[in-house]
Amino acid sequence: MNNTLRHRFVISFAAFVVALAACAWAQDTVDSVLRPPKGAQVAIIVFEDLQCPMCRRTAPLVEQASKTYKIPVVRHDFPLPMHNWSYQAAVIARYFDTHSKALGNEFRDYIFENQLEVDPQNLRSYAEKFATAHKVDLPFVIDPGGKLAALVNADRDLGKAIKLDHTPTVYIVSSRNPSKPYVEVKDNSQLYLTIDTMMKE
Numbered sequence: 001m002n003n004t005l006r007h008r009f010v011i012s013f014a015a016f017v018v019a020l021a022a023c024a025w026a027q028d029t030v031d032s033v034l035r036p037p038k039g040a041q042v043a044i045i046v047f048e049d050l051q052c053p054m055c056r057r058t059a060p061l062v063e064q065a066s067k068t069y070k071i072p073v074v075r076h077d078f079p080l081p082m083h084n085w086s087y088q089a090a091v092i093a094r095y096f097d098t099h100s101k102a103l104g105n106e107f108r109d110y111i112f113e114n115q116l117e118v119d120p121q122n123l124r125s126y127a128e129k130f131a132t133a134h135k136v137d138l139p140f141v142i143d144p145g146g147k148l149a150a151l152v153n154a155d156r157d158l159g160k161a162i163k164l165d166h167t168p169t170v171y172i173v174s175s176r177n178p179s180k181p182y183v184e185v186k187d188n189s190q191l192y193l194t195i196d197t198m199m200k201e
Contacts, residue, residue, distance in 0.1 A: 042174045044074070045076070046170050063109070090152045093107050180201065
């Protein structure tokens with residue numbers, strides 16, 4: 001195969017891969033995304049933005065509900081474009097995820113706790129304090145290959161695919177009732193009632 005043919009083949013193959021990925025994203029529907037993780041019948045799924053004030057207020061309620069009902073929480077990144085440090089915070093959280101998912105979620109909660117003081121200039125120092133407290137090295141360049149950003153982008157694209165437009169978006173999902181596999185919790189005061197209802201059905 002000469003260089004011209006090889007070049008054409010590479011370009012054609014790349015176009016095929018991009019088209020395939022686009023098809024895969026197009027197939028993401030609310031029904032395919034909003035399912036409990038393997039081994040669970042009921043779960044809480046949250047799309048959140050670490051700079052979102054309502055997400056800060058909702059996160060501890062969701063965590064408490066998870067403990068009360070002994071059901072898992074699946075957290076997705078959905079940084080909104082109007083927030084100036086939430087995307088980078090999500091990338092840093094993904095770095096801590098590489099050590100353990102629990103550590104990544106602990107960082108997310110730590111950012112929520114300090115949200116009112118965090119800004120683009122001091123986000124790094126907050127991350128360094130967290131890393132030091134948990135005896136984890138925080139590299140100078142956190143995401144040199146862009147793999148962590150790609151994970152954040154994938155979550156955000158997932159949210160867009162199911163037409164999300166706000167944070168937090170909280171769902172109670174269940175595999176018990178195929179005709180009603182998920183319910184969005186639009187009012188935090190209805191969180192426990194919604195879980196109760198989904199667990200009974």
